[in-house]
Amino acid sequence: MAKTRKSAKSDTPAPRLTGRLIRRRLRQAVLGVIGLVVLVTLLYKLVNPPTTPYMLTEGHRLGGVTQDWVAMDDIAPVMARSVVAAEDANFCLHWGLDIGAIRAALAAGGDRGASTISQQVVKNVYLWQGRNWVRKALEAVWTPLTEFLWSKRRILELYMNVAEFDTGVFGVQAAAQHYFGVDARSLSGVQAARLAMVLPDPKGRDAANPTAWQRRRAAGIMDGAATIAVDGRASCFQS
Numbered sequence: 001m002a003k004t005r006k007s008a009k010s011d012t013p014a015p016r017l018t019g020r021l022i023r024r025r026l027r028q029a030v031l032g033v034i035g036l037v038v039l040v041t042l043l044y045k046l047v048n049p050p051t052t053p054y055m056l057t058e059g060h061r062l063g064g065v066t067q068d069w070v071a072m073d074d075i076a077p078v079m080a081r082s083v084v085a086a087e088d089a090n091f092c093l094h095w096g097l098d099i100g101a102i103r104a105a106l107a108a109g110g111d112r113g114a115s116t117i118s119q120q121v122v123k124n125v126y127l128w129q130g131r132n133w134v135r136k137a138l139e140a141v142w143t144p145l146t147e148f149l150w151s152k153r154r155i156l157e158l159y160m161n162v163a164e165f166d167t168g169v170f171g172v173q174a175a176a177q178h179y180f181g182v183d184a185r186s187l188s189g190v191q192a193a194r195l196a197m198v199l200p201d202p203k204g205r206d207a208a209n210p211t212a213w214q215r216r217r218a219a220g221i222m223d224g225a226a227t228i229a230v231d232g233r234a235s236c237f238q239s
Contacts, residue, residue, distance in 0.1 A: 037142065038149075044125065044158070045150050052124050052162050055170055066178070067170040072157040073239070075172055075184045078225060079192040080156055081234050085224030086196035088117040091156070092236035096147035097140065117159050119143050124162045152236035164202040165195060179207045193221040 048069050051059075059065045072080070084091045090098055096118040115123075122142045127135050146155065165175035172195065173184045180191050187195070194207040197218045205214055228234045 041146055041149050045154060049125055054124060054129050058168060062168045065168045065170055066174040068173040069161050070173040070184050072153055075160060076187040076192060077238060078189045079172060079184060079187050080237055081225035081229055082192040082196040082221050083160060084234065085228055086221045087199060089224060089228060089233060091117050092152060092233050096143035118147055118155050121155055121159045122146055125158060156237045163199060165198055167203050189222055193218040196221050
């Protein structure tokens with residue numbers, strides 16, 4: 001009987017030890033994931049991503065895509081201003097999430113977008129496409145980290161190099177060649193505005209042969225690009 005009681009006592013700590021071990025392993029796993037995210041984000045601060053998940057998917061579907069990476073200094077300044085005017089006019093004013101735009105989108109019942117350029121970069125470079133709450137949650141956490149570790153100029157540089165401008169055409173250099181036969185550094189104000197105009201719907205809009213509505217939208221982007229050039233909202237990415 002004594003031997004039996006001793007065996008029972010020796011077995012009782014096991015569940016507590018197992019529970020502590022599981023919690024320790026979970027903490028280690030969470031810290032490992034956080035460390036990996038920080039490391040990958042720091043890596044792309046210095047190194048240009050060779051591809052993105054969406055480019056890989058489209059490349060497999062289409063049999064290849066076109067992309068030619070160009071540094072920010074080799075992109076016409078008016079192109080950068082046009083992209084910001086079209087996609088995120090308060091790019092220089094927020095920390096990754098535009099709370100005002102999010103509130104306006106919620107008030108409109110979700111019919112208007114609220115993603116900043118920073119959010120789109122995180123989605124394009126690291127995550128997957130589509131309206132998915134898991135992806136949106138990851139994007140919401142990863143975006144402020146990216147804003148903290150990267151400069152605004154670097155964020156915009158990546159955006160213009162990985163954004164889709166037509167089916168299988170990624171990045172402003174490939175788009176400038178595809179639509180206008182010029183390099184990104186030589187884009188005019190009209191050409192830059194038309195490229196920025198296609199960004200919300202690259203498969204449904206044409207920068208070379210825009211519709212009447214698309215021409216009006218491009219004209220509005222030109223005005224917006226000129227406005228942010230003088231009111232300070234381009235200061236964070238202009239050299």
